Amino acid sequence: LWCILHFIISIWCFLFEIARVVESYLISSGLLKSYKALDLGKLNYLAIVVGSEEAYQTAKVIELLEWLEAIGVKHVCLYDMEGVLKKSREAILEKMNNAIVFQEADERNKLLDQQHMTLEFASYSDGKEAVAKAANLLFAQYLKSANSSGDQEERIFTELHMTESLRAVGSGGPEPDLLLVYGPARCHLGFPAWRIRYTEIIHMGSLKSMRYGSLIKSIYKFTMVRQNYGK
Amino acid sequence: MAATANNNKTLLLICVAYTSYDEIIHAVQESCKVKRSEIEELNSSKASNGVAEGVEEVSKLNGIIAHDVQGPSENSFHKFQALNSNRACNSVKGVENKNGPSVCGIQGFCADKWVDAASGACNCLNGGVEESTNKQQVLPTIKLLDVEKHMYMSVAPEPDILIRTSGENRLSNFLLWQTTNCPLYSLTALWPELGLWHLVWAVLNYQRSHYYFEKKKKQL
Numbered sequence: 001l002w003c004i005l006h007f008i009i010s011i012w013c014f015l016f017e018i019a020r021v022v023e024s025y026l027i028s029s030g031l032l033k034s035y036k037a038l039d040l041g042k043l044n045y046l047a048i049v050v051g052s053e054e055a056y057q058t059a060k061v062i063e064l065l066e067w068l069e070a071i072g073v074k075h076v077c078l079y080d081m082e083g084v085l086k087k088s089r090e091a092i093l094e095k096m097n098n099a100i101v102f103q104e105a106d107e108r109n110k111l112l113d114q115q116h117m118t119l120e121f122a123s124y125s126d127g128k129e130a131v132a133k134a135a136n137l138l139f140a141q142y143l144k145s146a147n148s149s150g151d152q153e154e155r156i157f158t159e160l161h162m163t164e165s166l167r168a169v170g171s172g173g174p175e176p177d178l179l180l181v182y183g184p185a186r187c188h189l190g191f192p193a194w195r196i197r198y199t200e201i202i203h204m205g206s207l208k209s210m211r212y213g214s215l216i217k218s219i220y221k222f223t224m225v226r227q228n229y230g231k
Numbered sequence: 232m233a234a235t236a237n238n239n240k241t242l243l244l245i246c247v248a249y250t251s252y253d254e255i256i257h258a259v260q261e262s263c264k265v266k267r268s269e270i271e272e273l274n275s276s277k278a279s280n281g282v283a284e285g286v287e288e289v290s291k292l293n294g295i296i297a298h299d300v301q302g303p304s305e306n307s308f309h310k311f312q313a314l315n316s317n318r319a320c321n322s323v324k325g326v327e328n329k330n331g332p333s334v335c336g337i338q339g340f341c342a343d344k345w346v347d348a349a350s351g352a353c354n355c356l357n358g359g360v361e362e363s364t365n366k367q368q369v370l371p372t373i374k375l376l377d378v379e380k381h382m383y384m385s386v387a388p389e390p391d392i393l394i395r396t397s398g399e400n401r402l403s404n405f406l407l408w409q410t411t412n413c414p415l416y417s418l419t420a421l422w423p424e425l426g427l428w429h430l431v432w433a434v435l436n437y438q439r440s441h442y443y444f445e446k447k448k449k450q451l
Contacts, residue, residue: 002438009435128408132375135259139373142263143270157256185414185440189447193251193407200400201415225400 024213038216039223040072047077047176047199049191051183054207055084062095064182065119067212069096071219075118077176081189083123093119126171127192134165166194175199178222180215182207200225244387251407254383261381262373384409391444392437396422412447414440 046068050061061078068076078085078092085092093101101119138157145156166172175195179188179202186203188196202218204210379385389409395402398419402410416433418425 005435006438009439128375128411131255131259132373132378135262135373135378138259139263139266142260143267157260159252159256162252162256162259184443186416187412187414187444188410190411193255196402196407197251197404198401201402202400 027213055080077120130171258381
């Protein structure tokens with residue numbers, strides 16, 4: 001019974017996929033007016049998660065980055081679980097001659113610099129393991145304060161402490177506004193947990209079937225979203 | 232709650248006033264407290280081994296604790312030595328060698344023994360610096376497993392599916408740590424309207440990507 005059900009669902013998904021291809025074709029050819037003017041004011045930082053098997057297709061990644069550059073996105077973070085993109089970093093930077101690597105020290109300048117596209121490369125070690133390293137830094141501070149002023153039971157670590165320690169450890173990038181997942185399933189695959197608390201997560205299908213139209217559509221949908229930050 | 236008190240097949244966890252940020256910070260803090268008590272146990276066991284006092288004080292350092300000289304005398308020479316030792320102690324973290332006769336935390340030495348003690352302790356200390364760096368590596372550091380053990384959600388396994396109602400695509404600070412390998416679904420229905428068919432659809436989608444996630448879990 002389950003097999004029949006899944007067969008029916010596969011047909012349904014196939015039809016849906018065809019509809020999406022048609023739609024993205026329409027978008028890229030500029031026929032749908034609402035997608036023409038994209039307001040990128042809200043999109044300060046974009047992150048892309050790629051499944052590790054697909055991350056080997058460096059040409060596709062470069063094509064995607066070129067599309068993003070054409071759209072006007074300035075700051076991108078590339079993530080894959082195993083660090084494959086980090087290894088192909090040199091190849092990617094070579095092809096994208098207008099891109100520079102994201103550096104912590106330039107953070108203040110990066111938001112003003114409109115000429116270059118900044119790229120950040122991250123992998124699993126920048127997520128959970130970075131938190132463990134940051135915990136060791138905080139631990140050192142904790143020992144120092146505990147010895148000088150006796151036992152303290154109240155909360156001594158705040159979110160600010162954590163952010164600062166993560167930055168000191170080397171994985172303190174800004175929080176992405178939008179996360180695009182290119183892979184078989186909609187899952188963030190271990191992207192640094194500290195940075196995605198309010199990030200919109202959108203699944204784009206697999207990398208080899210990526211389309212310019214879907215990209216535009218996702219960014220457009222993002223600009224229409226209203227967030228309640230609870231402030 | 233009384234109606235379900237005798238159920239034992241499934242467990243429902245309700246998170247009230249919960250954020251992932253808070254959970255992560257709390258886990259780190261608990262790990263720190265546990266590690267500190269481990270260090271204190273280690274130190275108390277070392278004290279009973281009769282190590283030379285100067286070396287013992289150095290071994291307590293993990294590079295950032297500066298011990299005040301206990302029972303300081305009025306002699307400004309001692310104070311100067313204490314100042315040097317405080318500065319030098321802070322730099323042990325960077326594994327730099329101390330210059331000169333700086334001594335940390337000598338307890339109850341009287342003035343006429345100072346010079347002998349200083350030179351003796353200096354030799355011990357130079358050996359103790361290397362020893363303390365070795366001990367630094369032996370001192371307990373916080374590992375990923377320690378942090379995960381102290382999470383609020385360690386009572387439950389990692390989720391297989393995460394369903395977000397109201398059509399939003401965000402996690403909004405919920406279970407950011409635990410959803411590494413878990414598909415996230417957003418339904419446009421709002422929470423009170425959630426029905427059986429929504430769940431069936433979510434499970435069917437999960438089954439389609441099940442193979443992929445099993446492969447991922449085996450890789451880890």
